Amino acid sequence: MPTHTRVRTRGSNQAGRAVALVADMLALVIVLWILLYLLDANQGNELVAFVHDAASWLAGWSYDLFTFSREWVQVVIGYGLAAVVYVLVGHAVAGWLYRR
Template sequence: MSTQTGHGANQAGRVIAVVADVMALILGLWILMYLLDANGSNDFVQFIHDAARWLAGWSHDLFTFDEAWARVVAGYGLAAVVYLFVGHAIANRMHRH
């Protein structure tokens, strides 16, 4: 393998890791905003909520805890952990090859 190909794989792996980090950051930020009762009519809060809802669409109502905060932390938190794990696993795999 040439060094140029390895360099491209390293860069692609870094991009994947950064994207996974940003996705997890958005989800974590929404969890924090929810727990701190952020103003839902604020445009930034709405943007973060919409982005987090889209990112966690598959895990949003996965859990049925009685407390709403527990459902938010578990559903959005699971999505954040999965994105981090999968994104960094792919990035590490690309880095090794």
């Protein structure tokens, strides 16, 4: 097998791993916020506020997609949908890169 093909495959594998890792990290931030919210974490705490701000930015497109009368359901579904989409899309792109 020619060397340039092996290098390109290795690069594709590394890119795929990087994409999957970033997608997982984004989803982790969102899931962490959901847990902090459900556990009634002190929103005056700097770490909690940082996680909330990051998750709100990441899930800005999905949070108000559906409305529910209970706030905890709104948080779980609104943020959870974003986390699931990041994982699914990120891993789909990573799988495509692996096959290149």
